Structure formats: structure tokens, C-alpha cells
Amino acid sequence: MAVTDAAIDKIKEMIISGELGPGARLPKEADLAERLGLSRNSLREAVRALALINVLDVRQGDGTYVTSLEPHLLLDALSFVVDFHRDDSVLHFFEVRRILEPAATAMAATTMTDDDIEDLRKILDSLPEEPSAEELMANDLEFHQRIAAGSGNPVLRSLIEGLSGPTARARVWRGLTQEGSQGRTREQHIAIYEAIAARRPDVARSWATVHIADVEEWLRRVL
Incomplete structure (x- = not known):
């Protein structure tokens, strides 16, 4: 050593x-x-x-x-590493998101307060009918960050936020190039919200998996 x-x-x-x-x-x-x-x-x-x-x-x-x-402080190094990935290794980050975010979403369905869930609904309602790719992305990030925070686990929250960089760029690219992707994103967000609001962790987990896998599979095809 x-x-x-x-x-x-x-x-x-x-x-x-x-x-x-x-x-x-x-x-x-x-x-x-x-x-x-x-x-x-x-x-x-x-x-x-x-x-x-x-x-x-x-x-x-x-x-x-x-x-x-604090976890967010210690995991800053992860964000630094993540930001250097620009090639198809972004798929590896999606694979990790697909493991972590459904778990966080299921936890949020049991730990978020009624006020937190109402705030989640307001995030969805704040999105314009025909949003730009930038508006959709900002809304998407806020939606997922609020759910990660709602998991009640600060380490899990920091890991998910640390992975947001390259996956966010991929989602912007998809929103600009794939027809119908914005509508699907909105529908999936609503389904996730409704599962959380109904306090159904298994359903929330399933919809979160579908949501992330949808973008991941598109990215695999285009790469």
C-alpha cells in the first residue's frame, strides 16, 4: 500500500x-x-x-x-465524474437510475406528506400545454428531485441527483428529436404522481421503471 x-x-x-x-x-x-x-x-x-x-x-x-x-457534500465528487461522460457510457448511468429511482419512488409513496404530494401535483400543473424542450426538462428535473427528496433517504437522494447531469442531456436530445416523447413523458409523470398520491408503492415503482426504461431504450436505438 x-x-x-x-x-x-x-x-x-x-x-x-x-x-x-x-x-x-x-x-x-x-x-x-x-x-x-x-x-x-x-x-x-x-x-x-x-x-x-x-x-x-x-x-x-x-x-x-x-x-x-453530509451525503450531498460527499457525493459532489460523483457529479464531477458524471459530467465527463459524453459518449454511450451514459447508458450505464441510465441503468443505475433504473435501479435507484423506482426504489426511491416506492419509498416516496409511503413517506411523502400530503403537502409534499400536493406540491408534486403543482409541479405537473405548472407545465405549459405545449412546452419547449427546455421547459419540459426543467419540469422533469424538479419532479424527479422532489420524489427523490420524498424518499426520506438523503443518501439515495444525493445519488439520484448526482446522476441527473448526463441523463438530463440525453432527455433533452430525445425531446427535440423524437416525435410524441413529450406527451409520453407527461403521461408517465401523471401516472407516477397518481400512484404516489394513492399510496401504492408497488405501482409507483412500476411506473418509475417504465418511465426510465422508455428513455433508456430510445437511447440504445439511436446510439
């Missing part, structure tokens, strides 16, 4: 054990290096790597702190 990797593991163990909790300040560099049996250079590299993925926050002139470790 590389020295830097070993240093990262040692800091990670301190966090996992609870010795360093969210918001905690790390000991001074010289003290921590001596305690962990590391060179100061190795410790600096480890801190730099953990700061890049938002585990640590290096504050110039103040010290190094553990971040809040």
Missing part, C-alpha cells in the same frame, strides 16, 4: 471510530504525523486528497477540520 493511502486509511479510521466527528479540528500537523507514524509530507498528501472529496476542510491560517460529512 502506498504511504499516502496508508495515511488516508489512518485518518479515515479516526473518523469512523468517532474520535474525529463532523466539524472536529484535526490535531496540529506535527503532532498528528508523529502520533500516526507518518512523515509530514505523507500526511499533507492524505489531507489534500481527503479535502478534494470533501471529507476534510483545510482553512488557511486556522487549521484542518472534518466537514459535516
Whole structure:
């Protein structure tokens, strides 16, 4: 194992054990290096790597702190990786969406409050009769984000939102080029909403699967 990797593991163990909790300040560099049996250079590299993925926050002139470790913060790195994919590997992201979003939708059918469900209906009603591709996409993103949030699981929500980049671009492309796609999207959104409103998680899961698979299969054909 590389020295830097070993240093990262040692800091990670301190966090996992609870010795360093969210918001905690790390000991001074010289003290921590001596305690962990590391060179100061190795410790600096480890801190730099953990700061890049938002585990640590290096504050110039103040010290190094553990971040809040909130899921949305830790999963920012996923969005960074996702945004570099522009070829047919976007299909891999759709496959992951097809696994995650139906589960989130089923959970939302049991955990969303009545007010949350009413807000979901308002999102659908706010879409113009003949929306542009951009208006449809904005509405689509808000609809799915609200359902992901309604799952009640912040990790699941962050994963789904992290996958929205390349799949959103593919959906815009479809909306501009495939006849009837906007109408199908609207119909499927309504079906998902109605299943959630009726508190029918299995039906909500099924419609979410159909909705994502519809775009995925179109993309497979055009690629």
C-alpha cells in the first residue's frame, strides 16, 4: 500500500471510530504525523486528497477540520465524474437510475406528506400545454428531485441527483428529436404522481421503471 493511502486509511479510521466527528479540528500537523507514524509530507498528501472529496476542510491560517460529512457534500465528487461522460457510457448511468429511482419512488409513496404530494401535483400543473424542450426538462428535473427528496433517504437522494447531469442531456436530445416523447413523458409523470398520491408503492415503482426504461431504450436505438 502506498504511504499516502496508508495515511488516508489512518485518518479515515479516526473518523469512523468517532474520535474525529463532523466539524472536529484535526490535531496540529506535527503532532498528528508523529502520533500516526507518518512523515509530514505523507500526511499533507492524505489531507489534500481527503479535502478534494470533501471529507476534510483545510482553512488557511486556522487549521484542518472534518466537514459535516453530509451525503450531498460527499457525493459532489460523483457529479464531477458524471459530467465527463459524453459518449454511450451514459447508458450505464441510465441503468443505475433504473435501479435507484423506482426504489426511491416506492419509498416516496409511503413517506411523502400530503403537502409534499400536493406540491408534486403543482409541479405537473405548472407545465405549459405545449412546452419547449427546455421547459419540459426543467419540469422533469424538479419532479424527479422532489420524489427523490420524498424518499426520506438523503443518501439515495444525493445519488439520484448526482446522476441527473448526463441523463438530463440525453432527455433533452430525445425531446427535440423524437416525435410524441413529450406527451409520453407527461403521461408517465401523471401516472407516477397518481400512484404516489394513492399510496401504492408497488405501482409507483412500476411506473418509475417504465418511465426510465422508455428513455433508456430510445437511447440504445439511436446510439
